[in-house]
Amino acid sequence: VYACGFSGGAKVAAGFAFSRTDFAGVIANSSPFDEQLLSSGKNISVFLLAGNLDFNFTGAVAFDKKLSSTGVKHQLVVFDGKHDWADKNSFEEAMQWMLMRAADDGKIQRDKISFSAPDFNSWKKENYDDEKILQQENETEHAMGQNFAHFSFDYWKQKISLLNKAMNAATAKNIRCSYSRELNYMSMLGFVFTDGAVQRGEYDLAKEFLAIYQLADPQNSDVWYFKAVLSAQSGGADVYSSLEKSVQLGFYDSEKLMNEPAFSQIKNSSVFQSIVAKAEANKNKM
Incomplete structure (x- = not known):
């Protein structure tokens, strides 16, 4: 077994x-x-x-x-x-x-x-086991984790831009993958910090973290889920469009959608139920 x-x-x-x-x-x-x-x-x-x-x-x-x-x-x-x-x-x-x-x-x-x-x-x-590359990657990711909440949006915008340029310019696969992993680490941090701020009700701070998250990983379904949550909290008009984008990108947690307090006023609407059904369909494809 x-x-x-x-x-x-x-x-x-x-x-x-x-x-x-x-x-x-x-x-x-x-x-x-x-x-x-x-x-x-x-x-x-x-x-x-x-x-x-x-x-x-x-x-x-x-x-x-x-x-x-x-x-x-x-x-x-x-x-x-x-x-x-x-x-x-x-x-x-x-x-x-x-x-x-x-x-x-x-x-x-x-x-x-x-x-x-x-x-x-x-x-x-x-050469995925190249110790020098992995050590540099570890150091970069450690610094990202230490500084994510403290450095400005402009700093992270420049950092992410440089990582993307370096990744696209790299000819060796292991180096290209290393830069990509650093971007994915930024994405993970974006999720963790945004989610934490949302859970604490610190919505303005969540928007700041989400902006960085979106720069690092714009095609991540959770980015658009959080955009919908924050829009709903502030009475924004793009809740449905953000949710549609999220399920289009693969968001599948229909239970999370139904239980999200920010969507309590719209969860019985036909549009929202259609989005939930699409999320459920994504789950069934997995």
């Missing part, structure tokens, strides 16, 4: 795998997990999946290196994508690797394995 989880769910899955006797491995998608679990001494196989554009990518690479010093059987595979579930092929590779480890441990017969082992370390051919 194998546990699997995405992002925060990967940490939960690892907790199950290391604490129960009936789990042989864990597939951690887009997030490392608590290192203290490794001290359990349990013979668990760990398969890490990370998108090459994921803001958690450097953490996954660092955790993979950490595992190398523990004796835990492990493998990292990098897929093309952001902070999201890996593609079908990557999960097939994960299960192939798990079955190979089970054969190594004598849990299944090796002649039961009918596939050829893929090149699990092909991601290193793109």
Whole structure:
């Protein structure tokens, strides 16, 4: 039996795998997990999946290196994508690797394995494990997190513009992906800070954070969701248009739409219900 989880769910899955006797491995998608679990001494196989554009990518690479010093059987595979579930092929590779480890441990017969082992370390051919690049990326992201709420909109506008230019000018894929991950990290910060300000009722501050968020990731459905929330709070006229844009870009949390206090006055309208239905349709496509 194998546990699997995405992002925060990967940490939960690892907790199950290391604490129960009936789990042989864990597939951690887009997030490392608590290192203290490794001290359990349990013979668990760990398969890490990370998108090459994921803001958690450097953490996954660092955790993979950490595992190398523990004796835990492990493998990292990098897929093309952001902070999201890996593609079908990557999960097939994960299960192939798990079955190979089970054969190594004598849990299944090796002649039961009918596939050829893929090149699990092909991601290193793109130099994604370049320590200098990853170190610079970590330092940049740390500074972003420290300064996001303190530096001006104009500062972040220039910073984001420079990152976009550097990303577009880069010829090496690993460098281009590194700049993209920094932009995605900015997007993540934008979400966290905007959401926090909205939850606290600090709507003017939320608008400032959202403006930066939109610069970093204008095609993110959550940007337009927040624009709708803030518009509704101030009696703006673009609530519906922002929500339509959000579902057009893939927003799928219909329950969140229905439970958002800012939409309490419009949630029974036919237009709003149509938007909720579109969000539900997005969810069903996943």
